[in-house]
Amino acid sequence: xxxxxxxxxxxxxxxxxxxxxxxxxxxxxxxxxxxxxxxxxxxxxxxxxxxxxxxxxxxxxxxxxxxxxxxxxxxxxxxxxxxxxxxxxxxxxxxxxxxxxxxxxxxxxxxxxxxxxxxxxxxxxxxxxxxxxxxxxxxxxxxxxxxxxxxxxxxxxxxxxxxxxxxxxxxxxxxxxxxxxxxxxxxxxxxxxxxxxxxxxxxxxxxxxxxxxxxxxxxxxxxxxxxxxxxxxxxxxxxxxxxxxxxxxxxxxxxxxxxxxxxxxxxxxxxxxxxxxxxxxxxxxxxxxxxxxxxxxxxxxxxxxxxxxxxxxxxxxxxxxxxxxxxxxxxxxxxxxxxxxxxxxxxxxxxxxxxxxxxxxxxxxxxxxxxxxxxxxxxxxxxxxxxxxxxxxxxxxxxxxxxxxxxxxxxxxxxxxxxxxxxxxxxxxxxxxxxxxxxxxxxxxxxxxxxxxxxxxxxxxxxxxxxxxxxxxxxxxxxxxxxxxxxxxxxxxxxxxxxxxxxxxxxxxxxxxxxxxxxxxxxxxxxxxxxxxxxxxxxxxxxxxxxxxxxxxxxxxxxxxxxxxxxxxxxxxxxxxxxxxxxxxxxxxxxxxxxxxxxxxxxxxxxxxxxxxxxxxxxxxxxxxxxxxxxxxxxxxxxxxxxxxxxxxxxxxxxxxxxxxxxxxxxxxxxxxxxxxxxxxxxxxxxxxxxxxxxxxxxxxxxxxxxxxxxxxxxxxx
Ligand SMILES: [Zn+2]
Numbered sequence: 001x002x003x004x005x006x007x008x009x010x011x012x013x014x015x016x017x018x019x020x021x022x023x024x025x026x027x028x029x030x031x032x033x034x035x036x037x038x039x040x041x042x043x044x045x046x047x048x049x050x051x052x053x054x055x056x057x058x059x060x061x062x063x064x065x066x067x068x069x070x071x072x073x074x075x076x077x078x079x080x081x082x083x084x085x086x087x088x089x090x091x092x093x094x095x096x097x098x099x100x101x102x103x104x105x106x107x108x109x110x111x112x113x114x115x116x117x118x119x120x121x122x123x124x125x126x127x128x129x130x131x132x133x134x135x136x137x138x139x140x141x142x143x144x145x146x147x148x149x150x151x152x153x154x155x156x157x158x159x160x161x162x163x164x165x166x167x168x169x170x171x172x173x174x175x176x177x178x179x180x181x182x183x184x185x186x187x188x189x190x191x192x193x194x195x196x197x198x199x200x201x202x203x204x205x206x207x208x209x210x211x212x213x214x215x216x217x218x219x220x221x222x223x224x225x226x227x228x229x230x231x232x233x234x235x236x237x238x239x240x241x242x243x244x245x246x247x248x249x250x251x252x253x254x255x256x257x258x259x260x261x262x263x264x265x266x267x268x269x270x271x272x273x274x275x276x277x278x279x280x281x282x283x284x285x286x287x288x289x290x291x292x293x294x295x296x297x298x299x300x301x302x303x304x305x306x307x308x309x310x311x312x313x314x315x316x317x318x319x320x321x322x323x324x325x326x327x328x329x330x331x332x333x334x335x336x337x338x339x340x341x342x343x344x345x346x347x348x349x350x351x352x353x354x355x356x357x358x359x360x361x362x363x364x365x366x367x368x369x370x371x372x373x374x375x376x377x378x379x380x381x382x383x384x385x386x387x388x389x390x391x392x393x394x395x396x397x398x399x400x401x402x403x404x405x406x407x408x409x410x411x412x413x414x415x416x417x418x419x420x421x422x423x424x425x426x427x428x429x430x431x432x433x434x435x436x437x438x439x440x441x442x443x444x445x446x447x448x449x450x451x452x453x454x455x456x457x458x459x460x461x462x463x464x465x466x467x468x469x470x471x472x473x474x475x476x477x478x479x480x481x482x483x484x485x486x487x488x489x490x491x492x493x494x495x496x497x498x499x500x501x502x503x504x505x506x507x508x509x510x511x512x513x514x515x516x517x518x519x520x521x522x523x524x525x526x527x528x529x530x531x532x533x534x535x536x537x538x539x540x541x542x543x544x545x546x547x548x549x550x551x552x553x554x555x556x557x558x559x560x561x562x563x564x565x566x567x568x569x570x571x572x573x574x575x576x577x578x579x580x581x582x583x584x585x586x587x588x589x590x591x592x593x594x595x596x597x598x599x600x601x602x603x604x605x606x607x608x609x610x611x612x613x614x615x616x617x618x619x620x621x622x623x624x625x626x627x628x629x630x631x632x633x634x635x636x637x638x639x640x641x642x643x644x645x646x647x648x649x650x651x652x653x654x655x656x657x658x659x660x661x662x663x664x665x666x667x668x669x670x671x672x673x674x675x676x677x678x679x680x681x682x683x684x685x686x687x688x689x690x691x692x693x694x695x696x697x698x699x700x701x702x703x704x705x706x707x708x709x710x711x712x713x714x715x716x717x718x
Contacts, residue, residue, distance in 0.1 A: 007042065012138040013151060014038045014159065034107070036140060036161035046164040049130055053123070053167050060121050061174050062181070063399045067202035068166035071545050074270045075328040075387065076398035077199040077206065079432055081269065082330065083403050084189050084196060084208045086278055086431050088244035095189055095245050098207040098260070099269060100223075101238035105203035106165065107157035109172050110231040111135055114158075117172050117230075131164065156231060169202055176226040180207070185218040187211045192406030199399075206269055212250050216258060236260060242267035244276050272328050278431050281331050289325060290337055293318055297348045308603045310349050311373055318345070319374045326383035327550070330432040332439075338376050349373060356612050360565040365555060368564050369589040369610070375558055381443055382553035385536070388436045389549065391417060392540040404430040410470070415458035417540070418450070418484075448560040449536040449553075453528025455486030456537055465520045467513075476510050477517070488521045492530060568611045575641040576673055584680075591679040595696045604704050608644070608677055613710065615640045631711050643710075645673050650706060657702055665691055675699065 014036040024031035038046070054070050066072035081097070088095035102108075118128055138159075142149040158165040158172070180186050180198055188197030189208045198207045209215050223234050237259040243251060255262070266273035266284040273284040300313055322341075346355065346362075355362065357371065363378075364370020391401050391413040405413050407430040416437055444450045457464075460471035460483060468474050482488065482504070488495050500506040500514055535556060539546055546552075573579040580588075592605045607613060616638025620628035630638040632647050645651065651671075658671040667685045674680040679696045681687065687695065 007045075007133060007136070009137060009139060011039055011042055012134070012136070014138065014140040014161075015148070016140050016142045018142065018144060034142075034160060036159040037143075038159070038162055042134070043163065046134060046162050049127070049134075050163045050167055052127065053131075053164070057167055057170065058396065061170050062177060064177055064181070064198055065170055065174065065200040065202075066398075067200060067204070068170055071396055072398065073327075074201050076400055077201060078270060078272055078274075078328040079330055079387065079398075080196070080199055080400040080403055081206065081208065081274055082278070082281070082432050083400060083407060083430055085244060085274065085276070086429070087189050087191055087196075087407070088208075089277060090429070091189070093189075093210045093245070094212070094247050094250055095208070095210045096212060097242040097244065097267060097269075097274060098209060098219075099240045099242075099267060100205040100207070101235040101240070102203050102205075103233040103235050104157075105173075105232065106160050106169055108231040108233060109158050109169065110156050110229070113230045114168060114172050117175055118168075121171060121174070123171075131168070134162070134164065166202060172230060173200065173203065173205075173232075176222070176230070176232070177205075179222050179226065180219065183218060183222060185214055186222065187215045191403060194402075194406060196399075196403060201270055204270065212246065212254050216254070220258075240267050242274060242276065270328070271324055278331075281329065282334065285325055285329060286333070286337065289321060290341060293321065293341060294344055297344050301348050301352070306599060306603055307349070307607075308599050311371060312599075314345055314349070315372070315374060319379070322376065323379060323383060323550075326380045327387065330384060330387060330436055332435055333380055335377070338380065342376050345373070345376075356614070357610055358565055358567065360562040361568075361610060363558060363562050364565060365558065366593055367589070368559070369568075369585070370565070371606075371610075375561070378557045378561060379550075379554055381439070381447065381557055382550045384436060384439055385443075385449065386549040386553055388417065388440060389536075389540045390545065391433075393545065394543060396544060400432075404433045408433060411461045412458075415461045415483075418454050418456040418458060419462050419464075443557075446560070447557045448534065449556065450534055451528075451531075453524055453531040454537060455484065455489060455531065455533055456540070457485045457524065459483055459485060459488070459517060459520070464524075465517075467516050474513060476507065477513070480504060485521055485524055486533075488517060489525070492525075494518050494521045494525060568609065571611060571640070572609075572678070575639070588678050588680060591696070595679060595693070595700055601697070601700045601704070604707060605679060605700055607707075608703055611640060613640070613643070613707065615643045632713050641673075644677055644703075644706065649713075653702065653706075657698060661695055661698060665694075669695070677703070 016034045016036050018032035018034055020026055021031050021033055058069050058071055061069055063072065066074060066076050084095075084097075115128070115132065118124075118131070123131075138154045139151040140154055141151050158168045177198060177200060181195075186197065187210045188195035189210055190196075196208055198205060200206070207219070209219075220234075220236075223232070226232055227234065239260050240263050241254070241260045242263045246254070254260070265280065266275045268274075273281075273288070275281050275284045296318060300310070305313065349362075350356065361369075362371050362373045363375040364372070366372045390398055391404070393401070401413060409429075413433070416433075417440060445452070450456075459465060459477065460468040460474060462469060471478060477483065490499065495518070497506070497511065497514055497518075506514060533541070536553065539549060539552070569585055588609065592609050593602060595601060595605050614622075616626075616631055617628045617640075620626045628638055630636050630642060630647055632643075632649065634648055636642060636647070643650070645654065654671045654676055658669050658676075662669045665685075665687065667687070669675075669682055669685050672680075672682060675682050675695065676699045679699070681692050682695065
């Protein structure tokens with residue numbers, strides 16, 4: 001490609017599949033979303049270019065744009081919008097939100113314009129040529145219902161489906177964003193002397209504006225000018241307005257002059273509903289989603305799903321919908337609503353009957369031998385605290401942190417999370433921050449995220465150190481970046497004056513303040529000696545936004561809320577008369593989930609291990625008066641072990657099975673309950689992994705047969 005060679009036209013031939021948009025008329029073309037399936041070799045090539053471009057794109061594209069830029073996410077823009085709604089309510093200026101709808105934004109980008117835009121951003125030479133090679137006479141065929149159209153040439157647009165395309169689109173729309181940002185007569189909402197005008201997610205543009213009579217004509221002109229060079233076309237009558245605090249006459253003028261669609265009572269944006277006031281958010285979002293989820297559960301409960309199948313359905317379909325709102329909306333949640341949904345999930349999983357396993361085991365992660373059913377409130381907290389941790393980022397922090405800082409006042413946001421229970425009144429201006437911190441202070445200790453004595457505690461703006469609140473006289477310390485308690489701790493002890501003089505060049509004029517600070521640090525160390533950073537605190541110290549933070553936090557919170565339930569472990573050890581080390585149980589749990597990929601077999605493995613099956617003795621306890629003797633009619637006490645191992649016919653079957661296995665594998669295998677029931681490797685024979693896997697599968701098959709005849713005599717045939 002360097003030598004200006006272009007890929008052959010066959011390589012660039014794409015197949016366009018059309019996906020119907022929900023709720024639109026299927027008889028017209030615009031109701032379909034075209035996705036280009038491109039050749040795998042070209043896709044790899046495009047992905048390589050996308051990775052290279054991705055490294056720099058965050059420096060080129062303003063943080064207003066969060067779509068497809070690594071390290072930025074849609075919830076960032078929503079959190080900003082929530083704060084701006086509050087700004088509109090308190091500032092008294094006539095404000096509104098405008099969501100622009102572009103006609104086929106990706107498909108219309110003019111290539112000459114695109115190359116000019118890339119060049120102006122400094123993407124030149126080989127990289128530009130490499131990107132252009134993808135656009136050297138590409139052709140496509142449309143695939144409808146298995147029929148292919150004749151190939152045709154593509155002359156503009158970035159392809160939906162190509163890994164490079166979203167980045168190119170983000171670059172192509174950036175000049176428009178810059179123009180709006182700098183336009184003096186497109187007026188945005190103002191906080192702390194800064195204007196917050198727009199936020200973008202790819203082609204999804206949300207504007208937060210004031211003074212509509214001046215702003216709108218200028219905005220439309222800018223869009224038109226941009227459209228003339230780039231191919232962008234505004235769908236004015238599909239663009240939506242949400243009236244926040246418009247005056248009566250402004251509203252009338254706007255309705256008269258512009259064809260926008262007026263939203264009432266809420267406006268959809270990036271999968272959430274924005275409302276004119278903060279107080280309406282919960283109802284507009286959760287008020288709609290929760291009933292849908294309940295209806296979904298009700299419909300699913302009519303289906304014949306296995307236990308694991310029901311859990312998968314919850315995890316893969318229900319949870320993501322809820323989690324998206326947890327992540328995007330930093331607003332309080334109604335605990336009763338969540339508990340109601342949680343109990344509906346419980347009832348769905350157990351088919352409307354009483355749960356067979358303890359609750360702690362249900363929510364426990366699979367790694368710890370649980371069923372891994374999502375615990376909703378823990379997910380909510382994990383999502384909220386993952387978002388809150390962003391205020392600690394020193395570089396690449398999302399824009400809402402700047403906004404909340406401007407709304408909140410002089411105290412650096414970062415310090416707020418680590419001072420104990422001190423939320424200054426000024427923060428009431430930012431409802432999201434106020435909510436996040438309130439929830440944080442409520443849970444930080446109980447959930448083991450950050451008990452008192454954190455080394456991240458600030459030295460300044462800390463109510464516990466009044467001399468530095470505000471830090472007026474401590475300028476030297478702030479410049480030297482000594483701002484947290486742990487900056488003055490070395491190997492678990494406060495640093496000495498000598499150390500500060502030698503290593504940090506402490507000037508003599510600061511000696512008194514050093515003594516003050518060290519006294520404060522010493523008092524904290526005395527209260528909480530040996531306090532190390534918790535896992536959450538180390539996450540917050542990371543320079544960049546971490547991936548998978550919510551699930552790590554969820555596990556942390558869950559394991560504190562529900563300590564590991566080891567009841568089935570003790571019962572097995574009592575039954576089988578020997579005890580294992582902790583890591584041996586971890587091994588059993590791990591093997592149980594890996595015997596096969598077949599869900600039905602895995603489910604049996606898990607149920608046997610977790611003692612899901614109800615044996616006669618347990619039944620007699622549940623319903624006094626029922627006999628506790630063996631179901632199979634042998635008159636012995638029906639314990640769990642008896643039912644699975646000791647009962648006459650059952651024990652004969654196991655002996656035969658182990659005999660057959662010995663012959664097949666050519667090594668003697670004596671019947672062993674740990675192997676037969678809990679998938680342990682056979683203690684006497686040295687089997688290869690494949691052989692062991694065979695033993696486990698055969699034993700699982702036997703257990704499934706036993707489970708099918710659980711409540712009666714065994715069939716005669718063996
Ligand atoms: Zn029996």
